[in-house]
Amino acid sequence: MLSKKTKYGLKALAHLASLPNREPVQIAEISKQEQISQKFLESILLTLRRTGFLGSKKGKGGGYYLIKDAKDIQMTAVMRVLEGPIAMVPCVSLNFYEKCEDCPDEATCSVNKLMLKVRDANLEVYRNTTLQDLIS
Amino acid sequence: MLSKKTKYGLKALAHLASLPNREPVQIAEISKQEQISQKFLESILLTLRRTGFLGSKKGKGGGYYLIKDAKDIQMTAVMRVLEGPIAMVPCVSLNFYEKCEDCPDEATCSVNKLMLKVRDANLEVYRNTTLQDLIS
DNA sequence: GTAATCCCTACTAAATCTATAGGGTAATAT
DNA sequence: ATATTACCCTATAGATTTAGTAGGGATTAC
Numbered sequence: 001m002l003s004k005k006t007k008y009g010l011k012a013l014a015h016l017a018s019l020p021n022r023e024p025v026q027i028a029e030i031s032k033q034e035q036i037s038q039k040f041l042e043s044i045l046l047t048l049r050r051t052g053f054l055g056s057k058k059g060k061g062g063g064y065y066l067i068k069d070a071k072d073i074q075m076t077a078v079m080r081v082l083e084g085p086i087a088m089v090p091c092v093s094l095n096f097y098e099k100c101e102d103c104p105d106e107a108t109c110s111v112n113k114l115m116l117k118v119r120d121a122n123l124e125v126y127r128n129t130t131l132q133d134l135i136s
Numbered sequence: 137m138l139s140k141k142t143k144y145g146l147k148a149l150a151h152l153a154s155l156p157n158r159e160p161v162q163i164a165e166i167s168k169q170e171q172i173s174q175k176f177l178e179s180i181l182l183t184l185r186r187t188g189f190l191g192s193k194k195g196k197g198g199g200y201y202l203i204k205d206a207k208d209i210q211m212t213a214v215m216r217v218l219e220g221p222i223a224m225v226p227c228v229s230l231n232f233y234e235k236c237e238d239c240p241d242e243a244t245c246s247v248n249k250l251m252l253k254v255r256d257a258n259l260e261v262y263r264n265t266t267l268q269d270l271i272s
Numbered sequence: 273g274t275a276a277t278c279c280c281t282a283c284t285a286a287a288t289c290t291a292t293a294g295g296g297t298a299a300t301a302t
Numbered sequence: 303a304t305a306t307t308a309c310c311c312t313a314t315a316g317a318t319t320t321a322g323t324a325g326g327g328a329t330t331a332c
Contacts, residue, residue, distance in 0.1 A: 002225050002251065004320075005320080007225070026276090026277070027277080036238075037322065042278080045278090057277085057278080058279080059275095059330025060277065060331045061332095062278060102171040110147060110270035113270050113272075114265060117265060121261045125254050125257045139290085162309095163308075163309075173290080175291070176290065194309050195298070195299030195307060197307085198307075
């Protein structure tokens with residue numbers, strides 16, 4: 001299940017990407033238009049700023065704006081930041097690899113086999129999808 | 137994240153599929169070999185029996201056994217029973233479709249767009265993978 | 273200075289996951 | 303028959319995660 005955090009984060013990014021320019025947009029504005037709890041959205045946008053997707057401007061007339069072109073923002077990066085590892089088990093994760101305690105041998109593990117395929121399929125999608133592809 | 141329920145269920149199915157015949161195997165045996173809490177495994181196997189993957193035999197010499205050939209068991213079916221819907225959001229689910237309350241229009245929703253691709257990629261994997269493919 | 277706006281930490285209610293407890297029921301070997 | 307084995311079923315509880323809420327602090331435009 002996709003978390004609301006990811007869902008809201010994606011919607012916010014798409015919202016910003018669909019604007020003609022990169023003027024700062026206030027949290028309240030996005031929150032209202034996308035029907036998201038303002039305080040929750042606040043923490044999500046903060047995360048997206050810290051991880052390099054957004055810039056922000058304080059004070060009156062401030063808000064958040066995209067730092068890069070929408071076509072240069074891959075879903076792999078967005079999903080990892082918002083949803084966490086793309087792999088469904090740590091033993092097939094590229095960026096967060098961990099051995100399973102209970103699994104004696106990955107090479108013969110049925111779960112590993114299946115989840116490896118799933119990870120590859122998902123990576124393929126996320127790598128080939130940019131923020132730009134989600135708006136239009 | 138893959139739930140332990142699914143992980144254990146897959147391991148149990150693979151365990152049964154890797155045996156030369158379809159003699160009943162006791163819960164305790166699977167539990168021990170695959171390092172799974174016996175009581176938890178018990179409830180998982182029960183689910184798999186109720187949903188038509190396993191048969192069981194009571195009394196001495198009893199246990200669980202596969203009802204169908206491993207090559208005839210698609211991962212789509214297994215995953216739906218153990219992990220739930222394959223789609224990450226209900227609005228792109230084939231079997232559990234639900235409209236999002238907060239989303240005015242699916243056709244222009246960025247989350248919908250992305251999750252549709254992800255669902256298709258995952259379905260492709262699960263449809264083309266059988267239990268037989270996981271043992272080798 | 274003041275109002276607007278983002279920044280940050282801590283806390284909490286609810287849901288979900290991962291079991292565990294404790295028996296009940298059916299089948300089998302003898 | 304009876305003891306034994308093993309599956310069948312419900313309820314509950316601890317741990318973790320999710321989805322917020324509360325409350326104030328810092329910065330900027332005017």
